[in-house]
Amino acid sequence: MTSALTTHDGQPLHKSLARALRREKLRSLLLIAPLLAFVLVTFVFPIADMLFRSVENSIVPDTLPGTTRTIQSWDATGDELPSEEVYTSLADDLLLAQELKIHTRLGSRLNYDQPGIASTFRKSGRQVRKLDASAHLDSFSEFNKEWGTPSAWADIKTHALWPTAFPASSIAFNNWTRYIISDEGDDADLSSMTPYGTVYSALFYDVQKFNDDQWSQLTASSSAVSHLFTGLKDQLPNFPSANYKEQFLDIDDGWGEIDNWRTIHRLSPRMVDSYYWASIDRERTVEGVEHKPANERIYVKLFIRTFVMSMVITVSCILLGYPIAYLLATLPTRTSNLLLILVLLPFWTSLLVRTSAWKVLLQQQGVINDILVWARIIGDDGRLALINNITGTIITMTHILLPFMILPLFSVMKTISPSYVRAAKSMGATDWTAFRRVYFPNTIPGIGAGSILVFILSIGYYITPELVGGTSGVFISNRIAYHISSSLNWGLAAALGSILLASVLILYWAYDKVVGIDNVKLG
Amino acid sequence: MSALPPYASTSQRIWHYTFRYGICGAIFVFLITPILVIIPLSFNAQDFFTFTEAMLRLDPEGFSTKHYQDFFTNNDWQLALKNSFKIAPMATILATAFGTLAAIGLSQAHVPARRAIMAILISPMIVPLIISAAGMYFFYSRINLQGYWSVVLAHAVLGTPFVIITVTATLVGFDKSLTRAAASLGATPIRTFFKVQMPLIIPGVVSGALFAFITSFDEVVVVLFLGSAKTKTLPWQMFTGLREQISPTILAVATIMIAISIVLLTVLELLRRRSERLRGITAT
Numbered sequence: 001m002t003s004a005l006t007t008h009d010g011q012p013l014h015k016s017l018a019r020a021l022r023r024e025k026l027r028s029l030l031l032i033a034p035l036l037a038f039v040l041v042t043f044v045f046p047i048a049d050m051l052f053r054s055v056e057n058s059i060v061p062d063t064l065p066g067t068t069r070t071i072q073s074w075d076a077t078g079d080e081l082p083s084e085e086v087y088t089s090l091a092d093d094l095l096l097a098q099e100l101k102i103h104t105r106l107g108s109r110l111n112y113d114q115p116g117i118a119s120t121f122r123k124s125g126r127q128v129r130k131l132d133a134s135a136h137l138d139s140f141s142e143f144n145k146e147w148g149t150p151s152a153w154a155d156i157k158t159h160a161l162w163p164t165a166f167p168a169s170s171i172a173f174n175n176w177t178r179y180i181i182s183d184e185g186d187d188a189d190l191s192s193m194t195p196y197g198t199v200y201s202a203l204f205y206d207v208q209k210f211n212d213d214q215w216s217q218l219t220a221s222s223s224a225v226s227h228l229f230t231g232l233k234d235q236l237p238n239f240p241s242a243n244y245k246e247q248f249l250d251i252d253d254g255w256g257e258i259d260n261w262r263t264i265h266r267l268s269p270r271m272v273d274s275y276y277w278a279s280i281d282r283e284r285t286v287e288g289v290e291h292k293p294a295n296e297r298i299y300v301k302l303f304i305r306t307f308v309m310s311m312v313i314t315v316s317c318i319l320l321g322y323p324i325a326y327l328l329a330t331l332p333t334r335t336s337n338l339l340l341i342l343v344l345l346p347f348w349t350s351l352l353v354r355t356s357a358w359k360v361l362l363q364q365q366g367v368i369n370d371i372l373v374w375a376r377i378i379g380d381d382g383r384l385a386l387i388n389n390i391t392g393t394i395i396t397m398t399h400i401l402l403p404f405m406i407l408p409l410f411s412v413m414k415t416i417s418p419s420y421v422r423a424a425k426s427m428g429a430t431d432w433t434a435f436r437r438v439y440f441p442n443t444i445p446g447i448g449a450g451s452i453l454v455f456i457l458s459i460g461y462y463i464t465p466e467l468v469g470g471t472s473g474v475f476i477s478n479r480i481a482y483h484i485s486s487s488l489n490w491g492l493a494a495a496l497g498s499i500l501l502a503s504v505l506i507l508y509w510a511y512d513k514v515v516g517i518d519n520v521k522l523g
Numbered sequence: 524m525s526a527l528p529p530y531a532s533t534s535q536r537i538w539h540y541t542f543r544y545g546i547c548g549a550i551f552v553f554l555i556t557p558i559l560v561i562i563p564l565s566f567n568a569q570d571f572f573t574f575t576e577a578m579l580r581l582d583p584e585g586f587s588t589k590h591y592q593d594f595f596t597n598n599d600w601q602l603a604l605k606n607s608f609k610i611a612p613m614a615t616i617l618a619t620a621f622g623t624l625a626a627i628g629l630s631q632a633h634v635p636a637r638r639a640i641m642a643i644l645i646s647p648m649i650v651p652l653i654i655s656a657a658g659m660y661f662f663y664s665r666i667n668l669q670g671y672w673s674v675v676l677a678h679a680v681l682g683t684p685f686v687i688i689t690v691t692a693t694l695v696g697f698d699k700s701l702t703r704a705a706a707s708l709g710a711t712p713i714r715t716f717f718k719v720q721m722p723l724i725i726p727g728v729v730s731g732a733l734f735a736f737i738t739s740f741d742e743v744v745v746v747l748f749l750g751s752a753k754t755k756t757l758p759w760q761m762f763t764g765l766r767e768q769i770s771p772t773i774l775a776v777a778t779i780m781i782a783i784s785i786v787l788l789t790v791l792e793l794l795r796r797r798s799e800r801l802r803g804i805t806a807t
Contacts, residue, residue, distance in 0.1 A: 024633055031628025032640060035621040035683060043647055043680045046662030047654060053661075320550050327547045341788070342555050348784040348791075349558055350741045352761045353777040357557035359765060360564060360572045360774070367560060370573050402554065431535065460651020462744055467765050477653040484657050485748070497654045508649045512642065 051501070054494035057272040060264070063106040064093040066171045066202065068268035076265045077286045081258060085205045087244040089168060090255075091131055092198035096175040098125040099182050112489055113274055113283070114263035120254030127251045131244065133197025136204045139239040146228055150194050155224045165206065165214050172202035201242050208236060262286060275495035299479070299496065306476045309394060310458040314405075316398040317454050318447060321405035325446070328406075329413035340410075347403035355467050358396040362386040362468070388470030396468050401457055405450035408515075412446030449515040456507045460500065476500055558781060565590055565774035572771065590775035600772065603760035610671065610756060611739040614678035618735040621679070622686025623728050627720075629687070630694040641687075648684035652744040655681070660748040670754050677745045682735030689734060693727030693798060726798035730791050737787060 005013040061068045066089030074082045097103035107121030140147035153173065156162055163170030176195045180188045210218070210233075218229040248255040266284060267274065274284060281297040282289050291297065324343065328336045346354065361367045369383045378384065386392055416439065424434040462477040469478070476496060483493035527539050568587040569575050577585025594600050625644060629637065647655065655677075663673040697720070705715040743758035750759060757776065764773050 021633060024631060025635055028628040028631035028634045031631075032625045032634070032644075035625035035644060035687075036640060038621055039644055039647065039680055039683065042659070042662070042676055043655065044643065047650065047658035050654075050658040050661050320553065323542065323546050324550050324554075327543065339551070341792075342551050344788055345784065346554050346558060348737065348788045350758065350777070350780045350784065352741070352743060352758050352765070353561065353780050354557060356761065356765055356773050356777055357561045359769070361557055361560060363572065365571075365573060367564075367573050399553065399557065431538075456649060460653065462651070462653045463762065467762070477651060480653050480657065484660070490661075493657065497657060500651060501654050504649060504651060508642075508646075512638075 047501075051494050051498045053490050054275045054492075054498050055271045055273065056491070057267060057274075058270050059106055059109050060267045061270055063097050063102055064090070064264070064268075066090075066093045066168060066175065067264065069167065069171065070205075071261070071265050071268060074261070074265060076262050079258065081245070081256065082261055084242045084245050085168075086261075087248055087255075088198065088201045088205065088242050089172070090248065091128065091133065091244045092172045092175055092202060094124055094128045095196070095198060096179045096182075098128055099179050108488075109491075110263055110267065112278070112492065113267060114260055117254060117260050117263060120252045120260065123252045124248070124255070131198075131247050133201065133244075135197070135240050135242060136200040137197040140200050140203070143232060143235050144228060147200075148194055150192055152225075152228055153195065154191065156228070159218070159223065159225055161214060161217060165210060165218075166203070167206065168202040169199060169206045172199040175199075201244070204239060204242070207232065275491040276498075278492055279495040279499060299476075302474075302476050302479055303499070306459055309390065309473075309475070310455050312394055313397050313401060313458050314451050314454045316394065317402050317405035318451060320398065321402055321409055321450065322443075322447075325406050325409035325413050328410050329416070330418075343403050343406050346399065347407075351400065351463060354400055355396060355464050358392070358399065359387060359468060362392055362395065387468050388473070390469075390473040392468040392470070393465050393473035393475075396464050397458060397461060400464060401454045404453050404457060408449040408453065409443065409446040412449070413443055416442045445514070449511070452507055452511040452514065456504055456511065460504060561774055561777050561781065565771075565778040567771060567774075570771050572769075572774075590772050593770075593772045594775045594779070597772065599755075599760060600757075600776065603755050603757045606754055607740055607756040607758075610674055610678060610754075611736050613675045614682055614739040615732050615736040617675070617679035618682035618738075619686050619728060619732040622683040622731060622735070623690050623724075625683075626687045626690035626694060627724075630691055630697070644687055645684045647681050652681075652742075656745045656748040659745060663749055669749070670751060673749045674746055674754055674756075677749055678739035678742055679735075681742065681745070682738045685734035685738060686728070686731035689731035690724060690727045693724045697723060723801055726794040726801070730794050733787055733791055737784070740783075 007013060007016045067086060070086045070089045071082060074086060094103060097106065103121050103125040104118070107118035110121070111118035137148070146152050156166070157173075173195060176199050177190060179196075180190060180193065215229070215233055217223065219226050223229075245255075254260050262285075266272070277283055277289060278292075279299050281292050281300045283292055284290075328339055328343075331339065359366075363369070364383045364385065364387075366387075368386065369378075372378045373380050373383065386395070420438050420442070421434045424438045425431070429437065459475070460477055461475055462481060465474045466478050466481075469475070477500070480493045480496050480500070483489045483496070527536060531539070563578065564572065564574070566586045566588065567575065567578065568585050568589070575585055579585075628634065629641065629644075634640070659673070659677045663669060663677075668676075701719050701723075702715050705719045706712075710718065740756075741758060743756075743762050746754070746756050746759045747762065750756070755763075757780070761773055761776060764770055
């Protein structure tokens with residue numbers, strides 16, 4: 001008789017082992033969990049949330065709930081201005097927006113895509129209260145006095161067709177409610193008030209779109225609102241059409257410009273791609289995606305500059321780091337440990353200290369220019385501009401990132417046995433051939449690791465270019481910082497940031513493939 | 524390369540010395556000069572950023588400690604110094620505690636999704652600081668946590684990758700049979716951890732902590748975004764000083780910070796030697 005192996009408590013061995021393995025996995029996860037949660041909550045989530053701003057566009061539909069709905073039926077490719085209905089909802093939306101003082105914020109948002117529109121919004125915000133909105137309020141009240149009473153609206157709101165058959169007026173009514181609460185406080189008695197005129201104008205457009213079925217439902221004798229709607233259909237042709245379009249055109253010419261309307265139309269959805277097009281110097285127009293005017297194209301150039309400068313810095317680091325790493329790897333340990341301190345000291349010195357040191361060295365009245373003048377290499381009037389330009393950024397960043405190249409190169413070179421080169425030479429290779437064919441290929445993993453590291457760090461740099469780069473030596477990071485803290489165009493900052501982050505993550509992935517994250521060495 | 528063989532030809536000799544003293548010497552000068560130049564300049568008696576003639580003549584008149592006096596009496600700098608020393612240790616403690624635990628967890632034999640977890644935990648080191656800072660800026664203002672604690676938490680998260688890397692590196696050389704031996708002699712897992720594992724990985728923990736400290740102590744982008752005039756740190760003060768009116772006091776501060784890094788570097792080097800010695804004994 002054969003029996004399965006069991007542990008002392010009678011469990012089959014394989015079960016017991018599986019349990020032990022499960023427990024071990026659980027224990028390791030429990031140890032990792034606190035940090036993982038910490039990093040996810042305070043790092044990964046905030047970044048994801050920030051990057052989401054690059055597509056997020058709620059401000060437009062939230063501030064103009066009515067207009068973003070009515071403008072959908074407008075043909076944005078044509079040459080006609082939107083219909084009177086769209087201007088009606090604009091009047092209604094703006095009334096609330098200026099009461100809440102959010103119309104200028106919306107203006108600045110739209111201004112990113114359509115320069116000039118902000119002033120149209122500012123101006124209209126001041127004037128919108130003066131609009132004459134009485135046309136439909138009067139017509140409805142003349143048709144039936146009941147329409148001018150608060151109870152009419154209370155009744156309509158309880159009807160089964162509210163809000164489906166009343167898309168425009170339900171939005172307008174809601175705007176009016178918010179307006180009153182903002183104006184009079186939370187304890188405003190809404191049930192004793194009748195809405196202002198633009199709500200009636202919205203209703204006018206809703207009523208015109210009722211179908212026969214809806215008419216019969218509203219006028220049915222069982223309906224609580226039958227007295228309001230019975231006979232209304234026949235009277236509608238006698239109602240005047242709204243005249244908001246004319247009034248808006250009087251307030252500001254911007255409302256007669258079709259491009260402004262196209263912008264509102266394009267930015268109506270809750271999520272838009274406009275920031276991404278802007279960050280590659282393009283914009284969406286009715287004819288499709290187009291280049292921006294030549295004098296507004298800056299980001300592609302800035303991205304290219306960031307990449308090219310990072311590449312130059314990486315190559316300089318290889319050129320300067322390779323000899324040093326080679327020297328350190330071939331000297332006796334005692335000497336190389338001493339020299340290693342010369343590499344580690346800059347590595348450990350504060351970034352700002354090194355940047356200020358270079359600022360002192362490189363400026364026009366600085367140490368380097370003084371030495372060159374003293375040595376009569378240049379004249380006193382020919383002092384070199386070494387700072388606040390590309391040169392300054394490249395010199396300083398090469399110095400700052402050089403240790404990140406030397407250290408991985410050094411650790412790779414240390415593992416190359418000197419007998420390889422000796423063997424090559426014993427077979428007749430010259431020094432150069434032995435280096436080129438034997439030693440150098442062995443150091444390529446080190447070059448790869450160092451280069452990716454330096455490149456990743458360099459394309460995201462902010463502080464050093466900000467301090468020594470002037471205007472020509474800045475990176476994309478500086479532009480992102482500008483949009484976050486000065487221009488407050490957070491959406492564009494997020495879009496630029498997403499592109500930057502995507503390139504870094506691709507390189508990070510490559511680094512993981514080439515070196516392995518586990519093998520990162522520090523000092 | 525290490526030594527020139529006696530049979531080396533003249534051209535080999537020339538190349539050898541050119542390489543060693545010419546090329547490498549020049550690069551070392553490039554590496555170290557900026558740091559060394561700062562030190563004498565910080566004792567400049569004038570408010571210049573270059574050597575005055577009196578300094579070059581080694582005339583005592585040309586030197587003074589007035590920039591240091593300014594640093595120690597100026598309220599702005601003192602507040603910044605105090606804040607730096609209030610923020611960095613707290614961030615270091617958090618980063619080291621979380622990071623060490625996670626590193627021990629990650630070095631176990633069977634960790635599910637190890638690669639993915641590692642990639643997430645190391646990412647604070649890789650993501651450009653401007654993006655991290657922007658994300659944190661919106662995050663902390665949304666949860667309404669501003670000032671001291673937001674900076675501490677932000678710095679802690681930026682410091683953890685360094686702790687993980689250094690502690691994991693010490694754990695790679697850790698001989699598992701030591702814990703088994705301890706267990707077979709009747710030690711509980713907790714006792715084993717404190718009596719056997721901890722003493723061996725402590726150099727890694729401490730050097731990770733030093734990295735976390737210097738990360739926080741040297742960090743400026745996040746402070747610029749999250750901090751206010753009340754929570755300004757030394758780098759914050761230096762950054763604004765460098766951008767606006769550059770005052771020679773910065774050079775005195777820089778010299779003090781160089782001294783701090785030399786101390787840290789020495790501690791780190793001693794730890795590395797100790798760790799190598801300890802691991803030399805335990806290597807199988």
